[in-house]
Amino acid sequence: MSFIAEPVARLIEEFNKLPGIGPKSAQRLTYYLLRSPDEEAKALAQAILTLKEKIKLCSICFNTTDCDPCLICQDKERDRSKICVVEKPSDILPLERTGKYNGVYHVLHGTISPAKGIGPEELKVKELLSRLQGSSVTEVIVATNPNVESETMALYLQRIITPLGIRITRLARGLPFGAELEYADDLTLGQALQARQEF
Numbered sequence: 001m002s003f004i005a006e007p008v009a010r011l012i013e014e015f016n017k018l019p020g021i022g023p024k025s026a027q028r029l030t031y032y033l034l035r036s037p038d039e040e041a042k043a044l045a046q047a048i049l050t051l052k053e054k055i056k057l058c059s060i061c062f063n064t065t066d067c068d069p070c071l072i073c074q075d076k077e078r079d080r081s082k083i084c085v086v087e088k089p090s091d092i093l094p095l096e097r098t099g100k101y102n103g104v105y106h107v108l109h110g111t112i113s114p115a116k117g118i119g120p121e122e123l124k125v126k127e128l129l130s131r132l133q134g135s136s137v138t139e140v141i142v143a144t145n146p147n148v149e150s151e152t153m154a155l156y157l158q159r160i161i162t163p164l165g166i167r168i169t170r171l172a173r174g175l176p177f178g179a180e181l182e183y184a185d186d187l188t189l190g191q192a193l194q195a196r197q198e199f
Ligand SMILES: [Zn+2]
Pocket: 058, 059, 060, 061, 062, 063, 069, 070, 071, 072, 073, 074
């Protein structure tokens, strides 16, 4: 892209790294910003910077938050006897949208992947165990994504949590295999959550 001005090429390249943004969309976004008023571009840049500065992980559940504990962990109305385990902070949103869950969460920040060299030590598994030990938690709901790697994760959690005498359930099938929670529709996900079952 040597015929394109360097700052333009650079922004196209950055947009192109984002999920779901191909080279064409990256170009479209870049030229859109080039045409738009200065304030609009600055507001976008500022929002990105603030996101990285202000957002940290909740010290209890490891959700992304700008206050610690996060709003969910702070909420007195939440049922602390249930912990729903998810892979990513963005998996909490669709589960909350179902309106069918009033427990708290635990974010693993990934899933076991021998291919990528990711084991339980790289994830917030230790933290989950220390949350469970000596707690009043009676149920752990495993809401990992329905795919092969996440299946390994789910079975691993079952193996380590069952000896603690805590009920461990998982989302019911109904979610298409290979799908991502983040993109599931509210109805399918709500039903899967309600019909959660023993391993
Ligand atoms: Zn939290």
